[in-house]
Amino acid sequence: xxxxxxxxxxxxxxxxxxxxxxxxxxxxxxxxxxxxxxxxxxxxxxxxxxxxxxxxxxxxxxxxxxxxxxxxxxxxxxxxxxxxxxxxxxxxxxxxxxxxxxxxxxxxxxxxxxxxxxxxxxxxxxxxxxxxxxxxxxxxxxxxxxxxxxxxxxxxxxxxxxxxxxxxxxxxxxxxxxxxxxxxxxxxxxxxxxxxxxxxxxxxxxxxxxxxxxxxxxxxxxxxxxxxxxxxxxxxxxxxxxxxxxxxxxxxxxxxxxxxxxxxxxxxxxxxxxxxxxxxxxxxxxxxxxxxxxxxxxxxxxxxxxxxxxxxxxxxxxxxxxxxxxxxxxxxxxxxxxxxxxxxx
Amino acid sequence: xxxxxxxxxxxxxxxxxxxxxxxxxxxxxxxxxxxxxxxxxxxxxxxxxxxxxxxxxxxxxxxxxxxxxxxxxxxxxxxxxxxxxxxxxxxxxxxxxxxxxxxxxxxxxxxxxxxxxxxxxxxxxxxxxxxxxxxxxxxxxxxxxxxxxxxxxxxxxxxxxxxxxxxxxxxxxxxxxxxxxxxxxxxxxxxxxxxxxxxxxxxxxxxxxxxxxxxxxxxxxxxxxxxxxxxxxxxxxxxxxxxxxxxxxxxxxxxxxxxxxxxxxxxxxxxxxxxxxxxxxxxxxxxxxxxxxxxxxxxxxxxxxxxxxxxxxxxxxxxxxxxxxxxxxxxxxxxxxxxxxxxxx
DNA sequence: GTGAAAGCGCTAACAC
DNA sequence: GTGTTAGCGCTTTCAC
Numbered sequence: 001x002x003x004x005x006x007x008x009x010x011x012x013x014x015x016x017x018x019x020x021x022x023x024x025x026x027x028x029x030x031x032x033x034x035x036x037x038x039x040x041x042x043x044x045x046x047x048x049x050x051x052x053x054x055x056x057x058x059x060x061x062x063x064x065x066x067x068x069x070x071x072x073x074x075x076x077x078x079x080x081x082x083x084x085x086x087x088x089x090x091x092x093x094x095x096x097x098x099x100x101x102x103x104x105x106x107x108x109x110x111x112x113x114x115x116x117x118x119x120x121x122x123x124x125x126x127x128x129x130x131x132x133x134x135x136x137x138x139x140x141x142x143x144x145x146x147x148x149x150x151x152x153x154x155x156x157x158x159x160x161x162x163x164x165x166x167x168x169x170x171x172x173x174x175x176x177x178x179x180x181x182x183x184x185x186x187x188x189x190x191x192x193x194x195x196x197x198x199x200x201x202x203x204x205x206x207x208x209x210x211x212x213x214x215x216x217x218x219x220x221x222x223x224x225x226x227x228x229x230x231x232x233x234x235x236x237x238x239x240x241x242x243x244x245x246x247x248x249x250x251x252x253x254x255x256x257x258x259x260x261x262x263x264x265x266x267x268x269x270x271x272x273x274x275x276x277x278x279x280x281x282x283x284x285x286x287x288x289x290x291x292x293x294x295x296x297x298x299x300x301x302x303x304x305x306x307x308x309x310x311x312x313x314x315x316x317x318x319x320x321x322x323x324x325x326x327x328x329x330x331x332x333x334x335x336x337x338x339x340x341x342x343x344x345x
Numbered sequence: 346x347x348x349x350x351x352x353x354x355x356x357x358x359x360x361x362x363x364x365x366x367x368x369x370x371x372x373x374x375x376x377x378x379x380x381x382x383x384x385x386x387x388x389x390x391x392x393x394x395x396x397x398x399x400x401x402x403x404x405x406x407x408x409x410x411x412x413x414x415x416x417x418x419x420x421x422x423x424x425x426x427x428x429x430x431x432x433x434x435x436x437x438x439x440x441x442x443x444x445x446x447x448x449x450x451x452x453x454x455x456x457x458x459x460x461x462x463x464x465x466x467x468x469x470x471x472x473x474x475x476x477x478x479x480x481x482x483x484x485x486x487x488x489x490x491x492x493x494x495x496x497x498x499x500x501x502x503x504x505x506x507x508x509x510x511x512x513x514x515x516x517x518x519x520x521x522x523x524x525x526x527x528x529x530x531x532x533x534x535x536x537x538x539x540x541x542x543x544x545x546x547x548x549x550x551x552x553x554x555x556x557x558x559x560x561x562x563x564x565x566x567x568x569x570x571x572x573x574x575x576x577x578x579x580x581x582x583x584x585x586x587x588x589x590x591x592x593x594x595x596x597x598x599x600x601x602x603x604x605x606x607x608x609x610x611x612x613x614x615x616x617x618x619x620x621x622x623x624x625x626x627x628x629x630x631x632x633x634x635x636x637x638x639x640x641x642x643x644x645x646x647x648x649x650x651x652x653x654x655x656x657x658x659x660x661x662x663x664x665x666x667x668x669x670x671x672x673x674x675x676x677x678x679x680x681x682x683x684x685x686x687x688x689x690x
Numbered sequence: 691g692t693g694a695a696a697g698c699g700c701t702a703a704c705a706c
Numbered sequence: 707g708t709g710t711t712a713g714c715g716c717t718t719t720c721a722c
Contacts, residue, residue, distance in 0.1 A: 003715055015715085017692060050459060051714070051717095052716055053395055060405075091456060096428075109391055115395055284629055360709095364700070393700070
C-alpha cells in the first residue's frame with residue numbers, strides 16, 4: 001500500500017502538501033493540486049486510518065456494547081447505529097459482553113480511548129463505576145436507551161419513556177376488559193425493566209385494579225424465558241386472561257406457550273409486549289406491542305456521542321451538569337393480533 | 346490516559362524497558378520488573394491499541410462484511426466470529442454493505458489494511474474483483490461460507506457443502522412421498538443459492554421425478570419474500586404438496602402464507618428450509634430444515650484469516666495455489682414440525 | 691503556496 | 707539487563 005510520502009515524491013512535492021490537498025486545507029496552488037491528485041489516482045493511494053487517527057490524537061472507531069448481538073433486538077439497533085456512525089466517518093466495533101460485567105470491564109479497559117473514541121452502551125449489564133471511570137478518563141460514554149427519565153444515571157444518555165410504554169400496554173389490556181393480568185418482567189440487569197413494570201402498575205392503579213403480586217414473574221429476556229414463564233403463570237392462576245410482558249421476546253414465547261396449552265390467542269389469552277421488534281409482526285398471531293423509537297434513539301445516541309467528541313468545550317458544561325439527556329419521541333401502541341376483548345366476566 | 350513514557354519515568358526506566366516487561370520479552374531484571382509493574386498499576390496504564398498497531402505495522406481490527414446485520418442469520422454468525430476473534434486479541438468491525446457492491450467497495454477501500462488487518466466476507470454481494478484487489482494489496486480476505494466446493498473462487502474460503510444441503514432437503518421431501526414440490530430460491534446475489542437448488546435437483550433426478558420449472562420461483566431472502574412467493578407458487582399450481590426453500594427465512598414465510606391460505610402445515614403443505622437459524626425452532630410449527638455448521642464455519646474462517654496474517658511465508662504457497670479451502674463439517678437434516686407424509690396420491 | 695520539523699504512542703534493532 | 711535510536715504513516719505548526 002502506497003504511503004503519503006510515495007505520493008508526495010511522485011507529485012514532486014512534500015507530504016505536508018499532499019495532506020493539505022487531501023483534506024482541502026486550502027492554500028494549495030491549483031496546478032500542484034492537480035499533480036497531487038493525479039499521483040493519488042495513479043498510485044491508488046488511500047489514507048491509513050490508523051496512522052491518521054494516531055496523528056490526530058483520536059481513535060478510529062466507536063464501540064457498541066451489547067449483551068449479545070444474537071438477541072434479535074440488537075441487530076436492528078446496531079444497524080441504525082452503524083448507519084449514523086458512517087455518516088460521521090466512524091466505523092463501529094461490536095462488543096458482546098455476554099451480560100458479564102467483568103468481561104465488559106475488560107473490553108472497556110482495552111478499547112476506550114485507545115481504539116474507540118467513544119462508547120455506546122446498549123443494555124449490556126455493565127458496571128456503572130466502570131462507565132464513570134472511562135468517562136472520567138476522557139472517553140465519552142452514552143447510554144443508548146435510558147429507561148427512567150426521572151432517575152438520571154449521571155451519564156449522558158438517550159432517554160426513552162419506558163414507563164409510559166408500560167402504561168400504554170397496561171391501559172390497552174384494561175380497556176379490553178381484562179382484570180386478571182399476568183406480568184412477565186425481564187431479568188433485572190441494570191434494573192432495566194422496573195420502569196416498564198411501574199408504568200403497567202400505574203395503569204392498573206388508575207383503573208382501580210389490584211396487582212396480584214403472585215401474578216408477576218421474572219424471566220430471562222428470551223422467547224424460551226417467556227414460554228416457561230407463561231406455563232408457570234397459568235399454573236399459579238388459571239383465571240388469568242391477559243399477559244403483559246416487559247419485552248417482545250418473552251411475549252412471543254407466551255404466544256407459543258398459550259398455543260401449546262390449548263389456549264387460543266387472543267381469545268383465550270391476550271398478550272402484549274414492548275419494543276416492536278421486526279419479529280413481532282411476523283409471529284402468528286402477530287404481536288400487539290408498544291413500539292419504541294429504536295432507530296431514532298440510535299441516531300440521537302450517535303449524535304450525542306459525536307458532539308461530545310468534537311466539541312470538548314462542552315465537556316466543561318458537562319462537568320457541571322454531569323450529563324446530558326436527549327429524549328426520543330414517545331412510545332406508541334401497535335395493535336395487532338395477540339390482544340382481544342376479555343370474554344370472561 | 347497515561348502513556349508508556351509516563352510509566353517509564355515513574356519507574357525510573359525507559360520506555361523500551363516498560364515495553365519489554367509488558368510483552369514478556371524477557372531480559373529484564375526481576376527488580377526493575379516489579380518497579381515497572383507497580384508504576385503500571387499506579388497509573389492505571391493501558392496500552393494504546395492504535396499506536397501499538399501502527400508501530401507493529403499491523404491494523405488493529407478484523408472486518409466482517411455482511412449485507413445487513415439485521416438479517417437474523419448474521420448475528421448468530423457474527424457472535425461466533427467475535428468470540429473467535431477475541432481469542433486472538435482482535436476486535437471486529439461490522440460492515441453492512443446493504444447488498445450494494447459500490448458501498449462494499451467503498452468500505453473495503455477505506456479499511457482494508459488501514460484499519461482492518463483482515464477481511465471476513467459473509468454473503469455481502471461484493472464485487473469479486475474488489476476482493477481480489479484487496480487480497481493482492483496485502484490484506485488477507487476469507488470467504489466465510491463458500492457454497493460450491495467444486496467451483497473454487499480463487500480466494501481463501503471456508504466451504505460448506507450447500508449442494509448436499511439442498512439434496513438432503515429434497516430427499517427428505519421425496520421420502521415423505523411428495524412429488525409435486527415447489528421451490529423458493531433466494532435472490533441470486535453472488536449466485537449464492539444456485540448450488541442449493543442444484544442439490545435439490547439432484548435429489549429429484551435420482552428419484553426419477555421431473556422438475557417443473559414453473560414451480561420454481563425466485564424471491565428475496567426474507568420472511569416476506571417467502572410469504573409472497575408461496576402465494577404465487579400455489580396460484581400457479583394448486584397441486585403442490587411441499588415447498589423447498591433455499592433458506593430458512595423464506596421457508597418461515599411460507600409457513601405463514603400457508604396458514605393464511607387455510608392450508609395446514611405440515612398436513613396440507615410440507616415445508617423445508619436450509620441453515621437452521623435460531624428462529625426455526627421457535628416458529629409455529631417449528632421448521633424442518635437442513636442445519637449448516639455456522640459456528641464451526643465462523644471459527645474456521647477466523648483461524649484461516651489469522652494464519653494468513655501471522656504466517657506470511659505461506660503467502661508464497663498461496664500465490665501458487667492461489668487460495669486455500671477449509672471444509673466445515675457436513676450439513677444434516679433436522680426434522681421438526683413443518684414436514685409430514687404426503688396424503689395426496 | 692510549499693517545505694521542514696516535530697510529534698502522536700508505541701515497537702524493534704542494536705549498542706552499551 | 708537497559709538505554710538509544712529510528713521509524714510506523716500521518717497531521718500540524720511555523721518558517722520561508
